[in-house]
Structure formats: structure tokens, C-alpha cells
Amino acid sequence: MPAPEQWPSIGTMVGDASTAEFTFILRSFKSRVGDVVAVPMEVPNEDYSGRANIAAWGRITSIERYNPFFPYEAAQELANESIPLVDTVLSSSRDQLQAKVLVLGFTSASTGDYLNLYPLTYPIAPAADVRYPPAVAIRNLLAGGLKGQTSLRIGTLIARGDVEVDISAEKIASRHLAIMAMTVSTSRTPPSGNYTRARCCALH
Amino acid sequence: MPIGFIDGGVANVTSMGAAPVAIRVGSYVVVPGEKGPEREQFDFEIQLVDELYETTSVGAGIYEDFFEDVAKLRDAARIACEVGGTVSLARRAVPPGVILLHGPLVNPVSPYALGVPGQPGAFPNFTAETIRKLLPGEDCQRTGKDANLVAVYLDQLRFLSSWPGTACGVVERPSSASPGPLISRLVERLHAERRIDAQTRKEFLDKMEGYRITDSTIFECVLDEGEYVEATEMDKQGPDHKIPVAWFSEIKSFPKPLTTYVKPSVETMPVRVESFPTAALPYPKLMSLTVHMSRLLPRYAFPVGLDIVDKHAKVPEWMSRQMNAMLSAQLMRKAMDTGNPAAIRMVRRILSANTRDWLFRPDFRKG
Numbered sequence: 001m002p003a004p005e006q007w008p009s010i011g012t013m014v015g016d017a018s019t020a021e022f023t024f025i026l027r028s029f030k031s032r033v034g035d036v037v038a039v040p041m042e043v044p045n046e047d048y049s050g051r052a053n054i055a056a057w058g059r060i061t062s063i064e065r066y067n068p069f070f071p072y073e074a075a076q077e078l079a080n081e082s083i084p085l086v087d088t089v090l091s092s093s094r095d096q097l098q099a100k101v102l103v104l105g106f107t108s109a110s111t112g113d114y115l116n117l118y119p120l121t122y123p124i125a126p127a128a129d130v131r132y133p134p135a136v137a138i139r140n141l142l143a144g145g146l147k148g149q150t151s152l153r154i155g156t157l158i159a160r161g162d163v164e165v166d167i168s169a170e171k172i173a174s175r176h177l178a179i180m181a182m183t184v185s186t187s188r189t190p191p192s193g194n195y196t197r198a199r200c201c202a203l204h
Numbered sequence: 205m206p207i208g209f210i211d212g213g214v215a216n217v218t219s220m221g222a223a224p225v226a227i228r229v230g231s232y233v234v235v236p237g238e239k240g241p242e243r244e245q246f247d248f249e250i251q252l253v254d255e256l257y258e259t260t261s262v263g264a265g266i267y268e269d270f271f272e273d274v275a276k277l278r279d280a281a282r283i284a285c286e287v288g289g290t291v292s293l294a295r296r297a298v299p300p301g302v303i304l305l306h307g308p309l310v311n312p313v314s315p316y317a318l319g320v321p322g323q324p325g326a327f328p329n330f331t332a333e334t335i336r337k338l339l340p341g342e343d344c345q346r347t348g349k350d351a352n353l354v355a356v357y358l359d360q361l362r363f364l365s366s367w368p369g370t371a372c373g374v375v376e377r378p379s380s381a382s383p384g385p386l387i388s389r390l391v392e393r394l395h396a397e398r399r400i401d402a403q404t405r406k407e408f409l410d411k412m413e414g415y416r417i418t419d420s421t422i423f424e425c426v427l428d429e430g431e432y433v434e435a436t437e438m439d440k441q442g443p444d445h446k447i448p449v450a451w452f453s454e455i456k457s458f459p460k461p462l463t464t465y466v467k468p469s470v471e472t473m474p475v476r477v478e479s480f481p482t483a484a485l486p487y488p489k490l491m492s493l494t495v496h497m498s499r500l501l502p503r504y505a506f507p508v509g510l511d512i513v514d515k516h517a518k519v520p521e522w523m524s525r526q527m528n529a530m531l532s533a534q535l536m537r538k539a540m541d542t543g544n545p546a547a548i549r550m551v552r553r554i555l556s557a558n559t560r561d562w563l564f565r566p567d568f569r570k571g
Contacts (some may be wrong), residue, residue, distance in 0.1 A: 071508065073500070077502055078500075086237060088508075089497055
């Protein structure tokens with residue numbers, strides 16, 4: 001998997017950034033609401049003696065689309081006269097997309113299999129490149145910790161059909177067995193065999 | 205038919221002891237009626253980001269030499285760039301049929317024709333690199349008078365006046381001259397054709413001057429929506445006695461544009477349109493095109509394509525601010541490198557805007 005700096009750039013951060021959210025100008029047709037994006041950046045290291053490379057992760061929560069070259073006055077005139085825009089000299093191709101991103105956290109910039117997410121504690125750099133992570137990176141972020149466990153496919157991300165989402169079958173089973181055990185121990189009458197069989201079937 | 209629009213943008217950059225300049229000429233070409241990605245094209249025809257004049261001998265800078273009036277150097281560079289951008293657009297493999305320039309098509313050059321290049325105090329020549337940008341498609345090396353603004357600008361305008369398409373300039377801001385050059389020309393013509401006598405001519409011109417009636421004001425009263433004044437050939441280079449002798453023949457040979465005023469909307473002042481007599485598009489069609497494009501901006505009443513290219517070419521304030529910040533940092537570093545406390549103190553004072561200005565005069569509070 002390539003390093004975060006090599007992931008495709010889809011926009012540039014604008015305005016003030018915080019550790020909770022930021023805004024960026026998005027390239028046309030390169031992302032949509034719900035997408036997970038990343039910003040490679042530097043933060044102070046643990047003992048403040050140097051800098052560490054990280055990837056800040058976020059989810060696009062809204063996108064605004066506007067055309068700065070299209071005057072309001074002209075829209076009124078087109079509407080009044082019922083003139084199609086294509087028949088005039090007006091411009092319709094210079095749309096600008098401004099996306100808002102909710103920061104999820106950060107991971108190390110290393111491209112290992114398992115990306116551990118921590119809360120972001122240093123603001124994202126202004127004018128930073130916002131990048132579109134490959135499917136494998138997002139998979140590692142969401143399900144990288146399942147190594148050695150039985151993965152249970154529960155679907156794909158809504159905004160990214162190429163990112164499959166798995167959960168740990170062992171963790172699900174242990175959680176449900178724990179619930180069942182608690183139910184059995186606190187119940188006056190033992191649970192019916194049908195219930196136990198049904199839960200086990202649902203898990204496997 | 206593709207229609208092209210041209211406008212220039214100048215960055216607001218200042219620096220002590222130097223004259224940096226950043227000019228860019230943007231273009232917008234659109235094919236009305238067409239759909240798809242080929243419908244619109246935004247581009248920059250010319251970008252000049254450099255020192256205004258050469259301070260070293262490495263061939264950098266826009267001009268070869270220093271000139272006392274830096275504002276004049278900047279103006280001349282902007283004028284040549286805007287027309288150069290129009291030439292560049294006209295020279296494209298598939299040029300637009302009509303090009304509209306934001307501003308006059310022909311500017312007076314006498315204020316810049318100062319002295320002969322090489323003589324002390326003369327208006328400096330453009331460097332070879334600048335000429336390459338201003339005259340796209342020309343290969344020959346220019347020296348002497350040929351590298352001066354007058355010669356370069358003349359060749360740009362000669363190219364446009366013989367270009368098979370239509371190039372025109374549109375000016376929406378009224379000129380302050382009274383009586384206006386176009387109305388004066390029309391009155392002179394009426395007098396020459398014996399349609400008014402000398403007394404009426406004098407009375408008319410005196411009243412125009414006395415009441416400071418400009419071309420825009422008089423045509424605002426005369427014209428109705430969609431109407432225009434019959435185009436008249438105008439010599440933009442002024443009276444002969446104001447033309448410097450050293451450049452007389454060149455300046456007298458500048459093309460004379462057809463000038464008119466057209467009123468796109470009843471609510472707004474007319475706009476000035478300049479074009480060459482050789483333009484391919486018949487004049488009534490050019491006027492109709494101008495009126496219809498202006499009606500898309502009913503309040504400002506100005507060809508909307510020029511408004512679009514104006515926004516495209518404009519150098520945003522944040523960009524100028526960034527350049528100024530960088531230049532200030534460099535200036536401070538240079539001062540600190542000298543190790544001279546007086547120099548450092550002076551630069552710090554300049555950068556913190558703590559100079560002796562009327563804004564900083566002490567105020568006297570009462571009571």
C-alpha cells in the first residue's frame with residue numbers, strides 16, 4: 001500500500017482548521033458525503049523533541065456547490081426571459097465544491113496492516129492536501145485489528161462499495177454467550193433449547 | 205461561433221527599494237449553444253511576475269532599465285499585456301470569431317513616449333523575455349526603438365487591426381474629459397459638413413466644458429434602450445503638438461478605432477465600444493451582441509462575459525497579501541544579515557507601519 005502522501009489528492013484545506021473539523025475545496029466529482037478522507041501531516045512527537053508523521057482521518061459530513069462566475073442578476077434574467085443558459089455566454093463549468101469534514105482521529109503514517117485510531121490533538125495545517133485513501137487503507141482502519149480472528153462480513157461502506165466491513169466473529173460469539181450465560185444464571189427456569197439453538201445458528 | 209473575453213489583473217504588491225509587479229491576462233472563450241466540456245475554456249494568456257526593471261545584468265525584469273515614474277512603467281506594462289493577451293488569443297489554432305477586451309482597444313501612448321532608448325531619462329525598453337510574451341509568435345530579436353512600448357504596442361494593434369476576426373474593447377466607466385472626445389468629434393464633423401455654424405459649434409463646446417458634460421452624460425440623455433451612436437473613427441493619440449517629435453511617425457501610424465456608445469438598459473449609463481474598421485462582424489451585429497450580453501447583467505449593464513473573465517483574471521487579495529508577507533520577510537532577513545542596527549531599526553519601522561504619517565499624528569483630547 002502506498003504511503004499517505006502518495007494517495008490521490010482530492011482537494012485543499014481552506015479557512016481555519018481545528019482538531020474537530022475542517023473545510024476543504026473539493027475537486028469536481030472526486031468524493032461525496034460520507035466518504036472517509038485523510039490528511040497527511042506532522043505533529044509534535046511524545047516528548048516534543050521532534051515531529052512525527054501521521055495521517056488525520058475524517059468523514060465528509062456535507063458538501064456545498066456554487067459557481068462564483070454565475071451572477072445572481074443573470075439567473076433572474078434567464079428565468080424571466082426563459083432563455084437556456086447554454087444559449088448565452090454565461091459559464092456553467094466552474095463549479096466550486098466546499099466540503100465539511102468531521103475529524104475521526106489520527107493514525108501513524110506507516111502503512112502497516114493495522115491502523116490504530118487516536119484522538120487528534122494538534123490542528124490540521126492550513127492549505128493541507130486532502131487525500132482519498134485506497135480501499136485497503138480504510139479496511140485496515142476499520143477492521144485491521146481482526147488479524148487471527150474469524151471475520152464476519154456485514155456489508156460495505158455506503159459511500160465506498162469497494163470497502164468491505166468485517167467484524168470479529170469471536171468477539172460477537174463471546175459477547176452473546178456471556179449474555180446467554182447471565183440469562184441462564186439469573187433465570188428461575190432454564191432457557192428453552194430452541195432459543196439456544198437459534199442464537200448459535202445466527203452466530204455461525 | 206466562439207466568443208472570447210480578455211481582462212488583465214494586477215497584484216497589489218509593494219516593497220521598499222524595489223518595484224515588483226505581478227500581472228496576468230485571463231481569457232474566457234465560450235461557444236453559445238454548444239453543450240459539453242468543449243463549450244467553455246478558461247486560460248491565462250500572459251503572466252508577468254517579475255521586477256519591474258532590471259537591477260542586475262542577468263536579463264531579468266520587465267524593462268531593461270530604471271525609470272523615475274514607476275507608476276508609468278506599471279501602466280505601460282499592463283496596457284501592453286492586455287493587448288498582448290488579445291493577440292495571443294487571436295493567434296490560437298482555432299481562434300474565437302469575436303474577442304472582447306475589458307478596457308480601451310487603443311490607448312494613448314504619447315505619455316510613455318519619453319525620449320529615445322539609450323538616452324538618459326528615456327522610457328526604458330522591454331527585455332527580450334517580456335517581448336516574447338507580449339508578441340506571441342514573433343521570433344526576431346528586437347533592439348533599440350523596436351523594443352520600446354510604442355513599437356511593441358503598435359505591432360500588437362497592427363496585428364489585431366488586420367486580424368480576420370473582430371476585436372473590440374468595452375469600457376463601462378465614464379471618462380472624465382469634457383467635452384468628451386466623441387461628442388467633440390461629432391460637433392466638428394457637423395461643422396465641417398456645414399450643418400451647424402461656427403457660433404453654434406463654439407457655444408455647444410463651451411457649454412459642454414462649462415458644465416463638465418462628458419460623453420457618457422450626453423449620450424445617456426440622447427440614447428434610448430438598445431440604441432447606439434453611429435461609430436466614428438477616432439484618433440486616440442491626441443493632437444499633433446502633444447506627440448513627442450522622436451516618435452512622431454510611429455505614433456501617427458497607430459490604428460484609429462471606431463468608437464461608439466451603446467445603451468444596453470434604460471436604467472444605466474451607456475458603455476463605450478471600440479473596434480477596428482476592418483472587423484469581420486458587421487457593426488449592427490456587434491452592437492446587438494453587446495446589448496444582449498449586457499442584458500444578462502440588468503443592473504450593471506455590461507457584457508456578462510467580461511464580468512466572468514474579470515473575476516477569473518483578478519488577482520485575489522489573499523494572493524497579494526501572501527506576496528507582500530514574503531517580500532517583507534525577505535527584506536527583514538536582508539537587513540538582519542547586514543548586522544547594521546540602524547538598517548534593522550529602519551526596516552522594522554517600515555514593516556510595522558510606524559512611519560511619520562498624518563494618521564499617526566498625536567491627537568489632542570479635550571477635557
